[in-house]
Amino acid sequence: MTRRTRRTSGRVTLDDVARRVGVSKITISRALREPWRVSEGLRQRIHAVIDELGYIPNRQAGALASARSRSIALLVPSLSNAVFSEVIRGVDEGFAGSGYQVLLGHTSYSREEEAHLIDTYLSFGVDGFIISGSQHTDSARQRLSRCGLPICEIMELPESPLDMAVGLDHEAAGHALTGALLELGYRRLGFIGARMDYRARRRLEGWQRALTEAGLSTAACLTTESPSDYRLGGQLLGELLEQYPALEMVCCVNDDLAAGALFECQRRGIRVPDQLGLTGYNGLDITEATTPTLSTVITPRRRIGVAAASRMLSRLEGDQGTEVLQDLGFEIALRESTRPAGG
Amino acid sequence: MTRRTRRTSGRVTLDDVARRVGVSKITISRALREPWRVSEGLRQRIHAVIDELGYIPNRQAGALASARSRSIALLVPSLSNAVFSEVIRGVDEGFAGSGYQVLLGHTSYSREEEAHLIDTYLSFGVDGFIISGSQHTDSARQRLSRCGLPICEIMELPESPLDMAVGLDHEAAGHALTGALLELGYRRLGFIGARMDYRARRRLEGWQRALTEAGLSTAACLTTESPSDYRLGGQLLGELLEQYPALEMVCCVNDDLAAGALFECQRRGIRVPDQLGLTGYNGLDITEATTPTLSTVITPRRRIGVAAASRMLSRLEGDQGTEVLQDLGFEIALRESTRPAGG
DNA sequence: CTGAAAGCGCTAACAG
C-alpha cells in the first residue's frame, strides 16, 4: 500500500543540490559550513549549482539537527525610545560578520510581556539572551537560569545578575549630575520623571542623595508612571512650577522630558538658563540640537550593545570569562541649559 | 553494534510529557494545538504536567514538520527613525493574539542589506513578508516573487507591486501641502531634504509640481543623501538661506529636519512664522511639542502597520483578497510654524 | 576528502 508522499514546501533542498552535482548531501552541507574540507573544484561546482537553483538553507532543519540556531534574542523595553535604538545598533555591530542573527523583541516595559517573549524565543531555540534590565518575573528568572544559555543583562548593574551584565550605575550618575549642579551654585532644585522604571528610580535616588548630603530639600519632585514624551515634559514642568515657583533648576529623568520642558519654557517665556536651569539624561541627539542645548548625562548606549554582543560571542564560542559585571560609566555634559560655571 | 545515542539539548520534549502523562506524544501535541479534540480531563492532566516539567515547544521542529513557522518578517529601513517605530507598533497590534510572531529586520536604507535580510528570513522559514518600500534589488524581487509567500509592501504605493501594498501617495501629499502653503499666500518657497529615498523624492516632486503649476521657482532646493537628523536640519537651513535670503517658507522633507531648522532659527533669532515659515512631514510627536508647533503632513503610520498585518493574516488564512493597492491617505496639519490663514 | 545511516522534535496522514 502506498501512502501518499507528504507535501513538501516545494523549496530547493540540500538533496536537490546534491543530486544535481552528483554527490551526497552531506558534502554540500560541508561545502557550506566547512569549505576547507571539500576539494576546491567540487566546491566551485557546488556553489555554481547553489546559485543556479537558488538554494536557501533551511535554518530550522539545521538548528534541529545541530541543537544550535545561531541566533540570539535581544529584549528591549521599547523601540520608540531612541535610547534603545542605539543599544540595538551596538548589538548589531557587535554581531556583524559572526554568523549570528539577532532576534529583536520589545517588552513594552512589562515584565509579563518580557516573560512571554522569553518563552517565545526559547521555543525559537535561540542560543543566548541579551536583556535590558534586571527586573524580571520570578518565572522568567527561573526559565532563564535553568535553560543553561548565556545571558547578558544590560543597561544597569544588577544586584544579583543572572549571568553576565553590562551597564552603568544610574544612581551614581544621578548623584554626580546633581553634584555638578550644586557646584554651579544651584540650591533650589526640582525633579520631574515619567515611566519610573528601575533605572529612572535609581537616578532619582542619586538626585535625592546628593541634595540630602548638601542639606537641601528634595520635596520638589513630581513623577508619574505614564510613558515619557515631549508634551508630558511640558505638563509636568508646569505642575511643578505651580507648586514650587521659586525653583532655579529642574532635573528631568530623561532627555525627552527635558526637551518638552524646554519647549514649555519657551511657550511661557521663561528664559533658560537665566530664569530656570534644565537637565536631561542620556545624551540623545536632540540635547545638542535645541536652543539652548541641554545639559545631560551621556550614557554609553551603543558601547553597551557592542560589549554585550562581544561577551555573548565569547561565551558562545566556549570562553567562560571571569568578570560578571561590566561598568561602562557615564559622562556629565554641562551645556547651555545650565548656568555657566562661576555664573 | 550500538551506536552511541546522539546528545540532545537536554530540554524537555513532547515525548517526556507524553511518557509522564501516559499517552502518546501526538495527543500532547493536539492538546496544545487543537484542544477541543482532546477530552477535558486528559487536557487538564496534560497541562499540569507541562507546567510541572516546564515544557516549551520547539518551534523549529514544529515548523519543519508542518512547513509553517507561524512567523512573518517585517523589514524596515531604520529603527532609530520614529516613523517606523509606529509602523512596527501597528504591525504588532495587527498580529496580536494571532499566534504569529513578527521577526523584525532593519535594512539601514540599503537594498543590498534588504536582499540579504530576505534570504536570512527565508532561511528562517517565515510565512510572509511585510517590507517597507517598493525599491528592491533585482535578485530580491526574484526571490520574493518566486518564494510563493504573501508579501505586503508598505509606506508607498508601488507602480508594480510584488503582491499586496498599503501606503499613501507621497507625491500627492507633497503637492497638497505646498498647495495649502500657496493658499496661505507664500510665494518664495525653499526645500531641504536629507536621506532622499524614494518616498522623499516623491515628496519633493510634489512640491516642485505645485510650484511649477503656480508659475513659481523651484530653485531654492537643497538636498543630501546623508542620514537625517536635527543638526543637519539646522545646517541645511543655514546653507539655503545663504543662497536665498529672501525665502519666506522652507519645506523640510521630514519632521526631524524641520525641528532642527526651527532650533536653528531660534539660534539665529529668526522669528517663526513671522519672518520664516517652516513645515515638516510625518506628524511625529515633536511637531506638536515645539514652540511654535510645526505644520506638517500627518501620515497614517500606525494604521499602515495594522492594515498590512490584517491583510497578511487574511492571506495566511487562505483568503485571496481582491484589491492590491490600499491607499490610506494623509492629512495636512497647519499649525503655528506657518502664518495663519488670511495672514 | 567523501559517504551511509541515524535521528533532532515535531506534525500530517491515516487508522481505529
Place this chain on the structure above:
DNA sequence: CTGTTAGCGCTTTCAG
C-alpha cells in the same frame, strides 16, 4: 477521542 507510522531538511557520528 487516541494512536501508529513516516518523514520535514538538516547535521552528527562513524566508516571508508
